[in-house]
Amino acid sequence: MKHSIVIKAIAILIVLGMSTHTASSRAVSLAVTETQNLIGAGEEQLLEFSAFEDVTPEPTDLVSYTLSWSNVSYSLLVYEALDWNADIGYSLSGESTTISTTGTGDYFSHVDIQFADGEVVLGPDFFEETPSMGWFVSGIGGSNQYDDNGWSGEVTLQYNYEGVGLPSLLDEDLNNQIIYAGAAVVGGASSIVDGNVEAVVAAGFGADAEVDGNIVAGAAVTMGAGSSTTGKITAGAAVTLGADASVDGAAYAGTSVTIGLNASATNYDEYNKTEIIAAQIKDGKAKLSDLQNRLASAEAPPENQSLDAYTGNVDVVPGVYHLTVLTTAAGTTLTFNGNGEDNVWLINVDTYAAFGADTTFDLVDVTGNSSIIINAGGYVTSGANANLAGTIFAGSYILTGAGTTLSGAAGTCGLFAVNGGVSIGADNKIGEFDACSGGALPSNLSIDI
Secondary structure, three states: OOOOOEEOOOOOEEEEEEOOOOOOOOEEEEEEEEEEEOOEOOOEEOOOOOOOOOOOOOHHHEEEEEEEEEEEEEEEEEOOOOEEEEEEEEEEOOEEEEEEEEEEOOOOEEEEEEOOOEEEEEOOOOOOOOOOEEEEEEEEEOOOOEEEEEEEEEEEEEEEEEOOOHHHHOOHHHHOEEEEEOOOEEEOOOOEEOOEEEEOOOEEEOOOOEEOOOEEEOOOEEEOOOOEEOOOEEEOOOEEEOOOOEEEEEEEEOOOEEEOOOOEEEEEEEOOOHHHHHHHHHHHHHHHHHHHHHHHOOOOOHHHOOOOEEOOOEEEOOEEEEEOOEEEOOOOEEEEEOOOOOOEEEEEEOOOEEEOOOOEEEEEOOOOOOEEEEEEOOOEEEOOOOEEEOEEEEOOOEEEOOOOEEEOEOOEOEEEEOOOOEEEOOOOEEOOOOOOOOOOOOOOOOOEO
């Protein structure tokens, strides 16, 4: 016989909201939302709130909590044909709100008690320590013979912050990638990638390529002759290592592992987890798409909306930019002068960005708490020997020419193609010499734009 159930909720999703543009600087606002499906019976289901573990703002940044619930119901089986009533509600830090439901049951009657959808906004001091809440059913009278069959529905707790910045745009897994592709990743011969790589489909690197990190792919992973990775390889399908290729970590394949002449891996295993691997990687696509949309919502001042094509050397002042397309002529130098202050350059492009051969991002007095972000709704390309910096997001694909380099802005950089592939040319250097050791976005960035 069950008389009460206590529920706590857990974290799932991170979203960003930005305030409207004014003439003065404005802070990014952040809402971290935790959602839990209520499933099953039991005296007690204990689940922890875990939002914002990776990014910790100052306590004064917390504005409020928003608690909401939808489609919540409680099911019970009444054994006796007597009138009964049940009080159902939720409790938060000792304060209870009750919804009273009364009904009549027949022998062995099955009853579903429904919560009306609702929402409450709570002040920042409501939870003294770890947030907790309980859903309860009690006060059942008129029948002393019943069993509970469990809860269903969703409960969400949202943390509302102000004054926090871009580190929270990516979860820990995505922020630790230097390359992410919604399709395949292709690395040219002798290319160097200093960081982790994820591909929703396949990943392949040419002869003598070097990856200083892990490679994870939803399909096959192929490493050319003489190539190497210092981390492990996890593939949803086959892993193929060419002659003299080396893997310092393990090689895990969803189907088979093929080892070429003189190739090596610390160990390898063949196991059938293709669907699990693919599902884990695909989860990033939705997060990145949401991130792109929210970055694109940042309003640029009129003076930062006029130029689409850069045909000569240009000083790019800090701030938000909005362009229809972004192109540079061969040999163009874009100078990002931070004047020794913490800054962000957010360049939103509706369609595509195409950087000509030998285009150079020249960083001058850029601090370790700054960021350069190219956010393109379509594709991003670069010609041969381009020298780029910062983090690039593309709605479709990213393609770099031979000899391209991507260095860090304040030690952070990355190539993120949401729905397409990432193809880097021969002799590319993506984050070489620990240039992007801080991840895709700075861990301590607080931004005014």
